């Protein structure tokens with residue numbers, strides 16, 4: 001019954017997001033699946049955390065759209081999220097809600113679930129708000145080096161604060177609505193720190209091993225492949241070709257969980 005209820009609610013949210021172009025068709029199907037599993041197995045507390053991530057991150061992608069338009073050619077995807085992005089951001093969370101079904105007495109799946117969402121939310125907030133920073137970011141692997149806005153691996157104080165805030169926005173309901181017994185302030189700090197760590201790990205991968213391409217027509221670095229926004233075929237310049245942006249997001253969530261387990 002709860003699964004059915006989850007399916008209905010997830011379909012409504014995904015359809016709405018599809019209609020306002022926050023998700024494409026594949027993304028809406030993927031989001032329906034993720035939402036059904038999370039609400040169906042976990043319940044409303046789990047669904048609220050997922051929705052907090054989903055609504056704030058797609059809201060921020062839509063906000064300040066004009067100011068960000070010039071940067072869209074750098075990112076691998078536009079604001080309409082596809083199935084790869086949905087699973088990249090929600091895959092780890094889906095895994096932990098499934099784990100909760102097997103170990104309903106344990107509080108670990110809930111905390112790990114929250115940490116993974118805190119990490120991907122932190123990363124999204126840093127990306128979406130960081131580009132509004134008037135000063136260009138610095139490379140995470142070489143803080144003396146300034147890079148163009150939107151460059152993978154670029155970090156700034158502004159972006160890091162946005163990331164911290166994005167993480168806390170998940171950690172707060174995670175602690176307040178905990179379905180696994182009372183969680184104190186330490187858990188709020190723990191989940192927030194883990195989310196921030198996950199998002200910094202995301203930047204680190206972006207600066208080092210994430211697949212990066214180059215558009216010969218515009219002479220610009222981009223994550224977009226095989227075609228750049230201009231239609232020209234982009235060529236691989238560095239990083240592991242299998243490690244695309246979706247997989248980096250997945251790694252960001254996993255890293256957030258690992259840090260949580262380590263700190264616990």
Ligand SMILES: [Zn+2]
Nearest residue numbers: 215218228230
């Ligand atoms: Zn181009």
